[in-house]
Amino acid sequence: MLAMLLVLSLALAACGGGNGNGNGNKESKGSNEAAEGKGAVEPKKLTLWFYFEGKAQFDIVKSLTDGFTAKNPNITVDPVYIPFADFKKRLSVGLTASELPDIVIIDNPDHAAYAAMGLFADITEQLKDWPEKDQFFEGPWKSASYDGKQYGIPLGSNNLALYYNEQMLQDAGVTPPQTWDELKEAAKKLTKDGVKGIGVSAPQNEEGTFQFLPWLLSTGATFDQVSTDGVRAFGLLSDLIKDGSMSKEVINWTQSDVMKQFAAGKLAMMINGPWQIPDIEKSAPDLKYGLALVPKDKQYASVLGGENLGVVNGKNIPEAIEFIKYVASPDVSKDFAQKFGYFPARKDVASDPYWTDNDKLKVFAQNMEYAQPRGPHPKWPEISNAISEALGKVLTLYSEPEAAAKEAQAKIDGVLQK
Amino acid sequence: MSKFKEWRAGYLFALPALAYMLFFVGYPIIDNIRLSLLDVNVMNLVNGDQPFVGFDNYTKLFREGALVKVLQNTLVFTMMCIALQFVVGLAFALLFQLSFRFSQRLRGLVMISWLLPATITAMMFKFMFGSGGIINDVLLRLHLIQAPIEWLVERHTAMFTVILANTWIGIPFNMILLTTALTTIPKDIYESAAIDGANVLQRFFRITLPQLKSAILSLLVLGFIYTFKVFDIVLIITNGGPVNSTQMMSTFAYKLSFDQFQYSQGAAVANVMFLVLLVVGFVYMRLLNREERS
Numbered sequence: 001m002l003a004m005l006l007v008l009s010l011a012l013a014a015c016g017g018g019n020g021n022g023n024g025n026k027e028s029k030g031s032n033e034a035a036e037g038k039g040a041v042e043p044k045k046l047t048l049w050f051y052f053e054g055k056a057q058f059d060i061v062k063s064l065t066d067g068f069t070a071k072n073p074n075i076t077v078d079p080v081y082i083p084f085a086d087f088k089k090r091l092s093v094g095l096t097a098s099e100l101p102d103i104v105i106i107d108n109p110d111h112a113a114y115a116a117m118g119l120f121a122d123i124t125e126q127l128k129d130w131p132e133k134d135q136f137f138e139g140p141w142k143s144a145s146y147d148g149k150q151y152g153i154p155l156g157s158n159n160l161a162l163y164y165n166e167q168m169l170q171d172a173g174v175t176p177p178q179t180w181d182e183l184k185e186a187a188k189k190l191t192k193d194g195v196k197g198i199g200v201s202a203p204q205n206e207e208g209t210f211q212f213l214p215w216l217l218s219t220g221a222t223f224d225q226v227s228t229d230g231v232r233a234f235g236l237l238s239d240l241i242k243d244g245s246m247s248k249e250v251i252n253w254t255q256s257d258v259m260k261q262f263a264a265g266k267l268a269m270m271i272n273g274p275w276q277i278p279d280i281e282k283s284a285p286d287l288k289y290g291l292a293l294v295p296k297d298k299q300y301a302s303v304l305g306g307e308n309l310g311v312v313n314g315k316n317i318p319e320a321i322e323f324i325k326y327v328a329s330p331d332v333s334k335d336f337a338q339k340f341g342y343f344p345a346r347k348d349v350a351s352d353p354y355w356t357d358n359d360k361l362k363v364f365a366q367n368m369e370y371a372q373p374r375g376p377h378p379k380w381p382e383i384s385n386a387i388s389e390a391l392g393k394v395l396t397l398y399s400e401p402e403a404a405a406k407e408a409q410a411k412i413d414g415v416l417q418k
Numbered sequence: 419m420s421k422f423k424e425w426r427a428g429y430l431f432a433l434p435a436l437a438y439m440l441f442f443v444g445y446p447i448i449d450n451i452r453l454s455l456l457d458v459n460v461m462n463l464v465n466g467d468q469p470f471v472g473f474d475n476y477t478k479l480f481r482e483g484a485l486v487k488v489l490q491n492t493l494v495f496t497m498m499c500i501a502l503q504f505v506v507g508l509a510f511a512l513l514f515q516l517s518f519r520f521s522q523r524l525r526g527l528v529m530i531s532w533l534l535p536a537t538i539t540a541m542m543f544k545f546m547f548g549s550g551g552i553i554n555d556v557l558l559r560l561h562l563i564q565a566p567i568e569w570l571v572e573r574h575t576a577m578f579t580v581i582l583a584n585t586w587i588g589i590p591f592n593m594i595l596l597t598t599a600l601t602t603i604p605k606d607i608y609e610s611a612a613i614d615g616a617n618v619l620q621r622f623f624r625i626t627l628p629q630l631k632s633a634i635l636s637l638l639v640l641g642f643i644y645t646f647k648v649f650d651i652v653l654i655i656t657n658g659g660p661v662n663s664t665q666m667m668s669t670f671a672y673k674l675s676f677d678q679f680q681y682s683q684g685a686a687v688a689n690v691m692f693l694v695l696l697v698v699g700f701v702y703m704r705l706l707n708r709e710e711r712s
Contacts, residue, residue, distance in 0.1 A: 089676040095464055113679060118464040204659050205677070248571045249549050251660055378460050381678045392661045396571065 046077045046316050046323065047101035051084040060339050068326045075319050077103070095119055102316045103309060103323055105155055108143040109206065109374035109384065111308050115146035116378030121313040124150045126321050132328065140345040143373040144308040153328045156342030157306035158273045159371040160214050161363050162295065166288040168195065168268040176292040180236050183295040187245035190268035197245035198269040199258040200237065202395055207255060208388035210303055210374070211271060214294040217301035217372055223383060224416060227409035232297060234394045234401035241395055251395050263287060273305060274364045275341040291363040293370070304371040306345065343368065379415050386411035447692070453685040460679035475686040485687065487662060488670045495581060495666060496645045500638060502585040507592025515600055532590035540654035543583040544570070573663035576656050580664050584651050592637060599633035600626070632709045639702040643695055667691040
């Protein structure tokens with residue numbers, strides 16, 4: 001009986017999502033008809049889904065849509081917040097029920113999967129003559145493509161770097177580590193009086209994979225070839241735990257949990273992205289901290305994070321393309337990236353002094369050269385799961401690095417062969 | 419009225435409910451079974467072939483060991499929760515049966531854990547059992563432990579924590595049902611037993627428990643069904659971790675469907691869950707019928 005309820009509740013969630021959207025459209029039609037009476041051209045109403053949480057974030061997104069309507073009075077874009085936890089579910093369910101927005105701001109590793117599902121429109125043709133497309137960094141631009149076709153435009157990027165507490169490093173007499181050996185040694189020295197040497201968020205989901213990739217890629221391994229070379233990356237993180245330099249709790253810490261620990265002075269170093277800077281400065285204004293590249297094994301490496309704008313396959317493709325081009329234009333994207341703690345996906349914007357002259361941001365700017373995208377692969381979520389599961393096994397000291405890497409590789413091979 | 423008319427009228431009355439059940443319960447179940455026999459994933463959800471693969475999804479999940487592990491976890495979780503909830507619930511029911519000062523009000527207080535939204539309870543347990551949480555703080559101050567216990571990091575303690583959280587929520591439900599059942603036991607049985615010289619323990623095991631038998635049966639079966647499909651508590655406290663040690667049937671089905679886009683595998687897990695509960699449901703119906711007949 002109650003399993004039926006589970007099935008039912010999933011089905012109902014689908015209906016609920018669909019209805020909400022449907023009603024929104026109906027209301028908008030009503031108000032449009034009213035406007036028509038005054039002789040105005042009926043504006044087209046588009047919907048944008050995004051998952052950035054918080055009032056401030058909503059307002060920033062709203063400023064994009066308002067700015068667009070100011071330039072294109074006959075098109076309005078309605079931003080709708082969907083919680084991240086529900087986002088993928090709402091999209092897949094909306095896809096089968098044909099209840100979808102016109103534009104989606106999506107986590108870049110998921111872009112290929114949804115393109116493969118048929119959610120996004122192939123806009124390769126429409127972008128062919130758009131001169132600005134050459135301004136984008138290669139990694140972000142590729143993350144919005146699948147099978148050689150373009151399904152969107154990057155909204156903004158980020159990557160991961162090493163944050164360190166200047167005071168603590170000075171007291172312990174260590175310099176920011178550049179290699180793994182230096183890192184292990186520094187982390188050990190910095191661990192004392194309730195302070196842990198380093199924190200790397202490692203939950204068993206996409207966030208954990210994201211944080212693990214810089215280490216993995218640094219060994220020369222790739223996301224689809226994690227065994228052999230990758231074993232060293234698993235080994236490094238488990239050594240940090242065995243040494244006591246990193247808390248075992250990291251498997252339950254999100255990136256923002258790690259940031260809070262760092263801001264509270266409980267971590268001497270952490271791996272995190274540029275979007276944490278505003279929060280750190282707000283919660284710990286007196287904290288003196290520096291930034292460096294993630295310590296390397298064979299080569300410097302980082303992971304490319306960020307979101308893309310995708311155009312949903314539907315009735316309003318031309319208008320949606322206008323919108324994403326507007327958002328990606330230099331002035332708009334620069335302003336947006338600054339407010340959002342993003343790193344710009346465009347080279348011309350990224351060369352702005354705001355990023356190149358700032359001690360902290362320039363590390364992320366430099367890091368863009370080393371940042372590699374996740375995938376793009378339509379089955380990225382499954383690959384990612386294999387990696388983060390292996391990481392979890394290693395960090396709880398349940399598996400040896402070799403065994404975990406081998407197991408993950410077997411799973412990834414299974415996914416890729418299909 | 420003829421026999422036939424009576425028969426027809428009965429079905430007419432049941433028709434709206436039947437139609438409702440068929441549409442909202444029957445259809446999703448059938449569709450879910452269909453989905454589990456196909457291979458629907460990220461590539462072919464909307465367009466493209468959805469090949470029929472028979473029981474491949476089931477055999478794959480069993481062969482990889484994931485489903486067996488998750489089934490085990492869910493059974494351990496369910497059994498432990500039911501046992502604890504029942505024992506504590508019964509103890510509370512008996513305690514508040516002795517009408518002492520404030521007994522009514524205290525009983526009301528116990529109900530709070532049932533009234534709180536499960537998500538809030540789950541968040542609360544997550545904070546309390548964090549390594550810097552209040553549980554460790556208290557244990558450290560009492561010198562019961564030397565170093566903080568990493569409740570949600572070790573596999574066994576993580577399972578313990580989710581069991582504890584779910585038990586805490588389930589106690590009031592058990593208590594209330596047992597309290598109601600206790601009030602139906604005639605007082606004079608106890609009086610005559612007392613006159614015959616039965617002591618407290620004898621009265622409990624010879625009168626109270628046998629009289630509560632049918633209530634206890636319903637409670638255990640309903641508790642099983644309710645607990646077996648646990649979702650929100652586990653999702654929030656551990657999200658199935660560490661290393662799947664608290665992964666339940668429901669969270670696993672959700673993860674497969676909506677994290678990894680393996681819709682057919684997710685459906686297969688949900689169907690196995692359905693099957694288990696169906697069996698339990700039939701057992702319950704049989705027990706009920708036997709009770710009614712005797």
